[in-house]
Amino acid sequence: MSDKKPSKTQVKARLPKGMRDVEAQELRALKHMLDTISEVYERYGFEPLDTPAFEYTDALGKFLPDTDRPNEGVFSFQDEDEQWVSMRYDLTAPLARYVAQNFDATPKPFRRYQTGYVYRNEKPGPGRFRQFMQFDADTVGTANPAADAEMCMLAADTLEALGIPRGGYIIKVSNRKLLDGVMDAIGISGVENATRRLTVLRAIDKLDKFGWDEVELLLGSGRKDESGDFTKGAELTPLQVRKIREYLSWESIALFRSSVQTHRQERLERDIEIAENLLGESDLIEAGLRELFDIEVLVRSAGYGHNRICIDSSVVRGLEYYTGPVFEAELTFRATDESGQAVRFGSVGGGGRYDGLVSRFRSQPVPATGFSIGVSRLYAALSHLGKIGAAKAAGPVVVLVMDKARVGDYQCMAKQLRDAGIRAEMYVGDAGMKAQMKYADKRGSPAVIIQGEDERAKGEVTIKDLLEGSRLSGEISDHAEWKEARPAQFSVSEGDLVAAVQKLLAEQAKA
RNA sequence: GCCGCUGUAGCUCAGUUGGUUAGAGCACCAGAUUGUGGAUCUGGGGGUCCCCCGUUCGAGCCGGGGCAGCGGUACCA
DSSP: OOOOSOOTTOOOOOOOTTOOOOOHHHHHHHHHHHHHHHHHHHHTTOEEOOOOSEEEHHHHOSOOOOSSOTTSBSOEEEOTTSOEEEEOSSSHHHHHHHHHHTTTTSOSSEEEEEEEEEEOBSOOBTTBOSEEEEEEEEEESOOOHHHHHHHHHHHHHHHHHTTOOTTSEEEEEEEHHHHHHHHHHTTOOSGGGHHHHHHHHHHHHTHHHHOHHHHHHHHTTEEEOTTSOEEEOOOOOHHHHHHHHHHHTSGGGHHHHHHHHHTOHHHHHHHHHHHHHHHOOOHHHHHHHHHHHHHHHHHHHTTOOTTTEEEOTTOOOSSSSOOSEEEEEEEEEEEEOTTSOEEEEEEEEEEEEOSSSGGGTSSSOOOEEEEEEEHHHHHHHHHHTTOSOOSOOOOOEEEOOSOGGGHHHHHHHHHHHHHTTOOEEEOOSOOOHHHHHHHHHHHTOSEEEEOOHHHHHHTEEEEEEHHHHHHHHTTOOOHHHHHHHOTTEEEEEGGGHHHHHHHHHHHHHHO
């Protein structure tokens, strides 16, 4: 085995694409963030639930693997009995399965929150992974807009609990019934226009990314991007495009605010009439407006202003799945990255009403609404804003092994420190003292405990303050002097070890 | 999927018109200092120059074809 050349059988250590490791500092901060979110959700009365990472493919929905491409979009494999199984791609489909399976025993409305990794077999990009974390809250079993309104308030409260100040975020609300109604009104309803409607939705969804001019191209003949890729448009007529634009530029449904502020039902009726004159007559538009009105009234009564939750007609969200109100949580912060470029964080979560999901498993309708946070994205934004506990967790106090025959004594010192609640360890490697010091340094230890022959003879231990020592090292350039000075260390009698370390840590914490 | 850019040490990169044994900085390990993390000095380990084919006496460099990474775009429950 003395051959130094890597053998052909040696495997290359590498990560599958779109996957990543999460290291100590981030993991601690992430846990803290998840705890904060959980607290808010618990306070709203949601119950925790966990479901497995994979499900039978048919339970997850329409992404059925076919024989040619069984892994398109979702990671799938066949179980021993040849049934297809897929990794979950969100937390909502498993929830629907759970509720359907435990329907009679579950209180309705059923309110649960859940976090975990989900998996998508797609091309990874900047900030996009094939395994990522979501944090969801859903209310299943009621069509009451109060449940939707609550989702918006929950989202706002959560972002604030995470340290995002009021004004640094906005919860946008719209209603898919409005868009569907508008498309109805411009004559692109019906099965034969299904793909065209999808194209229109996709185009509108890109409004905040590209602006209206580009969206107009996507609604019409199509758009060519800088890299030369051409995206086919929806081929709408100029008249149809103009109607869409009227809908989108509909000043946050300003007229609506007046109805809501006065809580006057008769004004709502009048406003609905105005809207239908503008956009076209449609039952869907009327129903959508009524739902938004209810949400507005509830949210405002609870004291959430337009700076926190507001109606925005450009919100689209998922293409096929939402059936009513849709929400999007957006960070409005401006910040700059390392190279001084402006970064926009954009959407960190979203959700809406999906009345069709559970009913796939049962004959009766089961309306539901929910909100989902993109944990990784939100984490990235928070850490950019300095809202993540930047302080690295202090490393352990390291008890050096000066004499291998006495590991029992050293282990005992470490245990005494632990029993006093101090993070501590005995060095468990095989290297000499110098390497042990380096190890402690790299671990970020606040102090090391030294007991060699000299201390032992006097019944003492030496405590070396690594933080102070590091500071002093800047003032000493000569190594002989540095070695001679042995800065920032002192000895105490064995019995005082714990008390002395506690005192030192307290002083360090103050500095 | 489409378009563009980039592939040389763990990381960041240099490498002349194609010419001997492919370099630097950082990082890592060791010694100077057998009981002290820093600094300094000395030494050391570490390479499929992304892969294959071609041109050539000779390719890290030139040509062709792949692959991978990054960026944009498309798709996105």
